[in-house]
Amino acid sequence: MADDGRAARTTYLLVDGENIDATLGASILGRRPRPEERPRWDRLLDFARDRWRQEPVGLFFLAANAELPMSFVQALLSIGYRPVPLSGAPGDKVVDIAIQRTMQALRERAGDVMLVSNDGDFVEDLAALMDHRRRVAVVGFTEFRNSGFGPLAEDGLELLDLEYDAQAFTTPLPRVRIIPIEEFDPLDFL
Incomplete structure (x- = not known):
């Protein structure tokens, strides 16, 4: 990392796997994703590391x-994530509650934050992290990202796509997106 006058920093990569999985299954594929269609979570850690040139805490x-889904937890541990398994009363959105509390705790810590979710429940807490002392990003599926994140981009929020920017998938997803003309390849449609 180039010396920019800052001490070594950390990227806190907060993954709402439930939201990403639900969006992928219900909105993009229209069915439960097969293993080869799921994100490669290791690629997301690499993306966070490369994007901001600092070590991520996933x-x-x-x-x-x-x-506890032990095989999944063990897989996460083996690639460098810290799994945060949660339980609560029926109807509690335990993942949302935990991520919100984590973002609130991060207000008092140095470090940059990448939230991996499309969920608008996080807009307020993410906005509170945008204090011009840290980098903040939301990573998800552009066409399903909550519109509340859009205005935050004017204040510096990076809006990143899980497939196109982070390249977290091994095969292209069947998504319909607006294609910048410089990226248009007619062979993709023929």
Whole structure:
């Protein structure tokens, strides 16, 4: 990392896996994703590291009311995430609550924040982190990102796409998106 006068910084990568999985399944694929269609979470850690040239702390929040999905937890641990399995009363949005509390705690810490979610429940807490002392980004699916994040881009929020920017998938998803003309390839449609 180039010396820019700052001490070594950390990127807190907050992953709302439940939201990403639901968007992928219900809105993009129209069915439960197959293993090869799910994000490569290791690529997301690499993306965060490369994007801001600093080490990420990957916190992967998941609801685990009934039982702990040990194979998934072990996979997360092996690639460098800190799984945050949560439980609560029926109807509690435990992942949302935990991510909101984490963002509130981060207000008192140095470090940059990448939120991986499309969920508008996080707009207020993410906005509070935008204090011009840190970089803040939201990573998700552009066409399903809550519109509340848009105005924050004017204040410096980076709006990043999980597939196109982070390249977290091994195969193209069947998404309909606005294509910048410089990226248009007619062969993609023929």
